Amino acid sequence: MRAKVLDARFRTILVERASRLKQLGLWRGAGIGFAVAGTARFYTSIVVAVAASFYAVRVIPTEPAQFAVVALAALAVLRVNRRALRIAQTFPELIRIPGARYLLGD
Numbered sequence: 001m002r003a004k005v006l007d008a009r010f011r012t013i014l015v016e017r018a019s020r021l022k023q024l025g026l027w028r029g030a031g032i033g034f035a036v037a038g039t040a041r042f043y044t045s046i047v048v049a050v051a052a053s054f055y056a057v058r059v060i061p062t063e064p065a066q067f068a069v070v071a072l073a074a075l076a077v078l079r080v081n082r083r084a085l086r087i088a089q090t091f092p093e094l095i096r097i098p099g100a101r102y103l104l105g106d
Contacts, residue, residue: 043081049073064075077105 026032056069078087087104088095095101 042081042084045077049077075103 037047050073053073055072055078056073060066060069078085082088082104094104
């Protein structure tokens, strides 16, 4: 059993190192940094939604209310970033759902 755990850790370290090397290669070879310009708003909205969800789950006692807050946080991320995600162009069938055009459309 111990050998499997060590093997899994070793593989995780290898994947993490390969990811770092790939990122370094993108930066040095193509000039592409880790965070592409203009993505700060996107990542910030995700961090805020996750933090709000964790807080809500800890504070709100009932599961249906917790679910509602987490669902609203996820919808807020989609709403705030709808132009960057281009959901309407990528998934045009979603826009046919009543109310979805307001939430996800451009």
